[in-house]
Amino acid sequence: MLRRLSISAALAALAVPVVATGLLAGPAAADDSGMSDPAVQTQIRKTERRTAERPPVVSRRANRAPVRAETDAPLTVTIDQLTPSTIPEKGVIRVSGTVTNNDKVPWTTINVRPFISAEPMTTAAQLAEAADTPPDAVVGERINDERHKDFIEELAPGEQQSYSFSVPRNLLRADSAGVYWFGVHALGENGNGRDETADGRARTFLPLVPASRPGELPTTLVIPLRHQLTYSDDGSLDDLADWTKTLSQGGRLRALVDFGASSGDRSVTWVVDPALVDAVRRLAEGNPPRSLAANLQAGEPDGESDETTDPSTSPSTTPSATPTETPSPSEESEQSGDGPLDLDALDPVVQAAADAAQAWLARLGSAMQPEDQVMTLPYGDVDVAGAAEHDPALYQRAVERAGSGLAGFDVPTTLVLSSPSGYLSTQGLALADPGTAILLTDAMFEDPAPALAATDGHRVVVTSTGAAEGGPGPDARMGLTAMRQRLLAEAAVRFLGDDHTSLAMVLPHDWKPDGGATYFGGLDVPWLDLTTVDAVSSATAPSTVTGSTLRYPKWQAAAQIGQSGFDAADDLTGAGATLQSLLTLNNVIAGTVADQALGSVSYSARTRPITNRQSAEGSQLWIEERLRRVRVSAPRAVTLSSSSGRFQATITNGLDEPVTVSLDAQSDDRLAIDGPRRVEVRPQSQVAVILTARTDENGLHEVTLFVTDKRGTALGARTGLTVRSAQVSNVIWLFMAIGAALLFGAILIRLFRRVRNARRAGSGNDDPAGDGSGGDAADPPAEDRQPAGAGSR
Incomplete structure (x- = not known):
């Protein structure tokens, strides 16, 4: 140790004359030389910490220990502009960005210099390995040319300043075709002095493709538009503040649309969830x-x-269903929705969301150009893998719903299957109809992954995972320049390869680009053909890949929407269909509810499955509460004196809209109840319905009456009653007939006897005087006469 310190002291003692000589001789290869550079003066004052000459190769380790981690770097450097985006044959490369002081102390005399690697990378595997390289790794040589750097005198804690410089082509020392490391180092000093290790760095990839290389590489850039759709119980969209943020300037969805619009006349492919467009349009309407x-x-x-409806059961033409004027108790009224919406009268939060939604829709309409391809996901961005396992019928409904295109936009669309991660199970793949476009990540295939694959009867466009991962860091990996350079790097190694395969990249759905004009301007290179998914799909012959060899990780399977989520979606869809079948003059609400149900089992719902399931269940309860507002009442008991009889039930409509219903009865198989097939009930009104009960057996029958919709689905309202059958038997009727015969026989006998006695009495009175004078004798006085019929008494 003592000897090492002695050597260091000796070198320090020699530092002053060596550096002074360099100053007199002019610019040197050392990193921070130059007579006019304030950093040189600082270097002279700190010769005890310097060696006589700085090596040009970027050091992996700092002179002060320990080596800083990526997050410990005191200075943050960005590369915001890199023009041109590839190494030119001649001229200069212009670089600009920012340097930010993340430390708690000031940093001074900061030199900002470029660096480039000595050898290029020529394969996608090398690019992937480079992207994972530690931030302090030696990846290239610093270009120590005092004429091509920038200088920042001082940065206070938290302060940020811009830099810019240009690098001549001859200083790059890049001669072989491929992809080079390129970046910027910031070297400064604080209270501890100065060393040779970069105090901040930014790195990216810089391709070199010879102009003599013929042809173009078909490349497609896919812009996905998808978002979590969560609804309140009443069907309005939830979390308006988040919607306003993402749709406004600087928000994610707005940034993606602005990014696509900045492509100009260059072709891009849009992958859109049509449910998202409908949701934004709903926001635009308040x-x-x-x-x-x-x-x-x-x-x-x-x-x-x-x-x-059978006219014979019309309330106005038959006593079977006679409307009454008695209104039902008033309940919560439904929004009529009549008349234009006055956005200015809305709540400020709703107004802000409506304004943002209207601007976003207008921007999307102008962004989708005729040269672009617009592809639609299954409606609601349904979790296809989950649906394949739990509810294939729901997937088919989502596909059919997406077939109507994008509401409000006159653009042709084609169906596509594409998940945010790029993974799709073989079950989900089997659900797709032949001819459906499918985008799968190259992580599902064995290395090297093909650009196009024919898998189990489906033509698959294989997307680049590496291109979507962005730059190598330590600066923002998803920055605009980093993303562009990674795409160019992936395209370059494919174009320089032997097979000239195409390239497809799906932008991360949660990416928020800042601008886009410089991004697409950097793609204007002669060897890259920016086109659509369909064009890439037909560019080359696909490679045959067996479905069983595709990789579908366990973490993907575990993330799928479960059975309970699909059950809740189906229950909500059924409730919506029942509500529509109940309403006389509304045939759209079932579709509105079904759309919401599809969104509750989306890929986005994987992150919050419980919240989305509860949202669907809450909406179902909201609908069922309205269904129960249509009620039925009937007498508690009905007695039949014969094999059939009629009784009255009352249907009450507590909704503000007319409904069409039927009544269904549940009882034992010995009793049948018939009624009108359909009954229309006006809003907030009652209708009396005559029902007929039939039975051939005596006894008590428990009956439950249900209100059903036009399809016969029970609405939930019900009432119970007891039907008593008291029929008289045939024996009793026989006895009653015999009794009636005896009665009428006795009456006839009595009448006969009366007539006979009357006649006999008349025969004995022909000679009342007894002298043979007959009837010529004088009649006795009136008071002496015997009353008529006295002899028969």
Whole structure:
């Protein structure tokens, strides 16, 4: 140790004349030389900490121990502009960015210098390894040319300043085709002095493709538009503050649309969840709750069935269903939705979301150019792998729903399957119809992954994981320049390879780019053809890959939406269909509810499965509460004196919209109850319905009456009653007939006897005087006469 210190002291003693000689001789190869540079004066004052000459190779370790980790670097350096984006044959490369002091003490005399690696990388595997290189690793040689650097005199804690410089092509010393390390080092001093290790660094990739290389590499850039859709119980979108943020300037969804718009006449591919567009349009309309209001005219068919209400059961033409004027108790009224929406009258939070949504829709409409390709995901961005395992029918509904395209935009669309991670299970792959576009990450394939694959009857575009991972750091890996240079690097190694395969990159769905004009300007290189997914898909012949060899990690399977989530979505869809079948003049609410249900089992819902399931369950309860507002009442007991009889039930509509219902009865198989097939009930009204009960057996029958929709689905409202059957038997009727015969026989006998006695009495009175004079004798006085019929008494 003593000897090492002695050598250091000797070198320090020699430092002053050596550096002074360098100053007199002019610019040297040392990092911080130059007579006019204030850093030189500082170096002279600190010769006890300096060696006689600084080596040009970037050091892996600092002179002061311990070596700083990436997060401990006192200075943060960014590369915001790099022009041109590839190494030119001649000219200069212009570099600019910022340096920020993350330390608690000031940093002074900061030199900002470029560096470049000596050898290029020529494979995607080398790029992937480079991206994982530690930030303090030696990856290139610093270019110590005093004419091509920048200088920052001082940075206070938290302060940020810009830098810029240019590097001539002849200083790069890059002669072989491939991808080079390129970056910027910031070297300064604080209270502890100065050393040779960079105090801040930024790194990226810089391709060199010879102009003599013929051809172009088909490359597609995919911009995904997807977002978590969470609804309140009433069907309005939840978390308006987050929507306003992501749709406004600087927000993620707005930034992605602005990024795509900055492509100009260059082709990009949009992958859009149509449910997202519908949700934003809902926000633009003031985020209304789901409405039960009529969208049909009276008598207009609803399209649900060819059946119509039987006129014989119409409330106005038959006593079987006679409407009454007695209103039901008033309950919470539904929003009618009539008339135009006055956005200025909305709550400020809703107004802000509506303004942001309208601007976003307008921007998206102008961003999707004719040269672009627009692809739609299954509606709601449904978790295809989860649906394949738990609910294939829901996937089919999502595909059919997406077939209608993007509402409000006159652009052709094609269906695509693409998950945020790029993974898809073989079950999910099997669900896809032939001809459906499929994007899969190259991480699912064995190395080297093909650019195009034919898998189990499907043509698959394989996307580059590396290109989407961005730059190597330690500066922002997802920065605009870092992302562009990584895409160019991946394209370059493919173009320089023997097979000239195409390249597809799906931007991270959660990426928030800052601008985009410089990004796309940097892609204007002669060897890269920026095109669409369809063009890439047909650029080369696919490689045959067996589905069983595809990798689907366990963590992906564990993240899938579970059975309970799909059950909740199906239950919500069923509730919406029942509500629509109940309403007489509304044939759209079922679709609105089904759309919400599909969004509850999206890929985004994987991060919050419980929240999304509860959202679906809350909406289902909201609907069921409205279904229960249509009620039925009936007498508690009904007695039948014969094999059939009629009784009255009352249907009450507590909704503010007309409904069409039926009544269904549940009892034992000995009793049948018939009624009108359909009954229309006006808003907030009652209708009396006559029902007929039939039975051939005596006894008590417990009956439950249900209110059902037009399809026969029970709404939840019910009432119970008892039907007593008291029929008289045939034997009793026989006895009653015999008794009636005896009664009428006795009456006839009595009448016969009366007539006979009357006749006999008349025969004995022909000679009342007894002298043979007959009837010529004088009649006795009236008072002496015997009353008529006295002889028969």
